[in-house]
Amino acid sequence: MKVTVVGAGNVGATVANVLAHKDIVNEVVLLDLKGDMARGKALDSWQQAPIDYYSTMLTGTEDYKDTAGSDIVVITAGIPRKPGMSRDDLISTNAKIVTSVVDSILQHSDNPIIIIVSNPLDVMTYAAHASSKMDKTRVFGMAGILDTARYRAFLATALKVSPKDIQALLLGGHGDTMVPLPRYTTVAGIPVTELLDMETIDAIVERTKKGGGELVKLMGTSAWYAPGAAAAQMVEAIVKNENRIFPCCVKLDGEYGQKDVYLGVPVKLNRNGIGEIIEIDLNDDEKALLADSSAHVKKVMDTFDGMNL
Numbered sequence: 001m002k003v004t005v006v007g008a009g010n011v012g013a014t015v016a017n018v019l020a021h022k023d024i025v026n027e028v029v030l031l032d033l034k035g036d037m038a039r040g041k042a043l044d045s046w047q048q049a050p051i052d053y054y055s056t057m058l059t060g061t062e063d064y065k066d067t068a069g070s071d072i073v074v075i076t077a078g079i080p081r082k083p084g085m086s087r088d089d090l091i092s093t094n095a096k097i098v099t100s101v102v103d104s105i106l107q108h109s110d111n112p113i114i115i116i117v118s119n120p121l122d123v124m125t126y127a128a129h130a131s132s133k134m135d136k137t138r139v140f141g142m143a144g145i146l147d148t149a150r151y152r153a154f155l156a157t158a159l160k161v162s163p164k165d166i167q168a169l170l171l172g173g174h175g176d177t178m179v180p181l182p183r184y185t186t187v188a189g190i191p192v193t194e195l196l197d198m199e200t201i202d203a204i205v206e207r208t209k210k211g212g213g214e215l216v217k218l219m220g221t222s223a224w225y226a227p228g229a230a231a232a233q234m235v236e237a238i239v240k241n242e243n244r245i246f247p248c249c250v251k252l253d254g255e256y257g258q259k260d261v262y263l264g265v266p267v268k269l270n271r272n273g274i275g276e277i278i279e280i281d282l283n284d285d286e287k288a289l290l291a292d293s294s295a296h297v298k299k300v301m302d303t304f305d306g307m308n309l
Contacts, residue, residue, distance in 0.1 A: 001025040001239055004067040004109075006101050007076035008032035008060065010221070011117060013041045014228025015074050015235075016058060020045050022232065023054040024239050029070070032077075035062030068108040072238060074231050075101050075128065078118035080222055091123055091300065092307055098124050099131040099309065106132060113238060113273045116141040116249070117231050119222075121174040122297045123304050125249045126262045136251040137274040143174035144247025144264040145230040150211040151180055154204045159195060161187060168192075169280075170247055171256075172263055172293030175212070179289045180205045184280070237269040244269050245278065255279055257287070258294045261301065 001024070005016045008030050016030045032038040038060030046058045059066065067073070078094035098118050105112065114132060116139070118124045125141035132139050148168045156163035165188040172179040182201050185192040192201065207214070215223040237244040248267050252258040255277050256265060268275040282290065 001072075002027045002029070002070050003072045003074065003235060004029045004031060004070040004105070004112075005074045005076065006031050006105070007078070007118075008034065008038040008041050009076065010224030011228050011231075012074070012076040013045075014224050015076065015117075015231045016042065017045045017048075018229050018232035019235055020049065020054050020056040020058055021052060022236055023056055024236055025056055027057045027059070029067050030058065030060045031062065031064065031067060032060070033062055035060065038062065064104045064108055067105060070105065070109040070112050072113045072115065072235055073105050073109070074115045074117060074235065076117040076231070077101055078124070080119075088303060088307075091120060091304055092309065094118055094120070094124060095127040095304060095307070095309055098128050102128050102131045111138065114139045115231060115234055117227060119174075120300060122249055122262045122264075123300045126251070126301055127304060127309075129251060129262070135273075136253075137272060140267075140274055141174070141249030141262070141264075142227070142231045142234055143249045144170050144178075144266075145233060146227050147174065147178055147180075147208060147211070147264070148247060149226055149230060151185075151204065151208040154207055155185070155187070155192060155196075158200060158204060159187060166192075169266060170208075171265055171286075171290055173297045174249065174264060176209050177293040177296045178209055178264070179286060179293055180208060181286060183283075234269060238271060238273065241271040242269065243275060248274065250274055250277065252277075256282070256290060258290070261294050261298050263290075263294055263297060 005012045016028045030038045030042045042058040042060035116125045121143045129139040152163045152166040168185040170180045247264045249264045266278040
């Protein structure tokens with residue numbers, strides 16, 4: 001089993017390193033235009049193998065030929081939004097990068113599963129899927145796993161419990177329009193609404209929505225440990241054919257009453273990619289929030305379409 005991670009920045013390098021520690025694939029290729037940086041980070045992780053006891057071979061490269069025969073590809077490539085950069089500039093720049101990466105990957109690997117981590121996540125998943133012309137079950141985005149992790153971490157802090165015991169679900173776009181679902185949130189099987197008042201839950205929900213921005217403010221750059229681990233967890237579920245249920249960004253064709261839009265929804269992940277999109281019952285308030293999130297994502301998708309890239 002061979003996995004390629006495109007982009008050797010903080011997130012991509014973390015994906016590769018976490019995957020190596022899981023010791024579930026034969027080879028991880030870390031690709032970046034800065035080939036020496038990719039080679040250096042891969043070599044550093046490979047030298048960690050005797051210490052942490054894993055056998056996964058890591059190699060770094062700038063040559064797509066080295067990705068040949070990849071079963072799974074994780075795309076983290078792209079630039080962060082910089083001061084003075086408009087949203088449209090970010091979409092245009094990163095969409096060109098992501099579509100170029102997809103085209104280059106498909107020249108050397110037949111029908112791989114492609115996981116998008118690049119931002120803006122929802123529209124980058126759209127761009128990658130459209131460029132690949134592959135089935136939507138094999139091109140999807142990492143969003144909800146990171147968002148639910150943040151949500152669960154904040155709940156664990158408030159409750160003074162282990163995050164291992166918290167299960168949660170979010171729907172919708174990645175960012176301020178995500179739709180956390182407190183009534184589907186449990187702590188060791190106990191509904192969170194029985195353990196925290198709604199004012200506290202609402203405050204945690206709001207913090208989750210702005211979780212990425214909070215870290216940028218603290219560090220001056222985007223997060224990488226949690227996003228990298230989230231993408232690696234998706235790869236693990238696919239490699240092990242686990243049928244784990246995660247919220248992932250995928251094209252909807254009528255599910256949840258939404259069509260031709262890329263949103264985070266619960267899915268089963270297995271060796272075929274997305275094995276099933278799971279539809280849960282939403283109340284009227286949740287449906288309205290999801291519709292608002294969908295409208296926001298569609299607006300960004302329309303912006304991308306108007307660029308005629």
